[in-house]
Amino acid sequence: MIIHKKCEIEELPEGVIGQVGLDQLVHYTEEYHRSETAIIASFMEYLKKKGAYPDYYTGCSEAGYEDRPVIAANWNRVPSRNIEKWLDNRGISLEWSDEWMACSDCYKAVRSSPDSYCWEPSYVWTSDCEIVCRNC
Numbered sequence: 700m701i702i703h704k705k706c707e708i709e710e711l712p713e714g715v716i717g718q719v720g721l722d723q724l725v726h727y728t729e730e731y732h733r734s735e736t737a738i739i740a741s742f743m744e745y746l747k748k749k750g751a752y753p754d755y756y757t758g759c760s761e762a763g764y765e766d767r768p769v770i771a772a773n774w775n776r777v778p779s780r781n782i783e784k785w786l787d788n789r790g791i792s793l794e795w796s797d798e799w800m801a802c803s804d805c806y807k808a809v810r811s812s813p814d815s816y817c818w819e820p821s822y823v824w825t826s827d828c829e830i831v832c833r834n835c
């Protein structure tokens with residue numbers, strides 16, 4: 700889809716490309732192929748703007764959890780619903796940032812606070828005060 704309109708290029712919404720043509724009009728083209736990385740990067744920017752302090756982990760090293768990417772944040776700061784499902788469809792887990800931290804070695808997520816009575820940490824503190832997960 701191409702829309703012709705006289706206006707500033709700075710007004711462009713995300714995912715739209717604008718070019719000034721020979722007719723001095725801005726020609727808008729929808730950017731159809733946004734990579735998954737770009738989508739997640741702009742979602743992380745959105746969370747930062749909302750003050751949700753997001754953390755992205757490339758995987759999960761917690762016992763009993765699937766090893767897949769995790770985005771942890773303060774979700775109270777984000778008004779939108781269905782984010783968990785939206786992330787789940789992309790193979791990403793949603794967690795709370797005050798309950799997770801990163802392994803110093805592989806940077807995967809480990810739970811820092813219990814989620815049940817029988818919970819045991821999936822990490823150890825090293826003598827250098829680093830967190831190392833059960834897999835490292």
Ligand SMILES: [Zn+2]
Nearest residue numbers: 802805832835
């Ligand atoms: Zn690790």
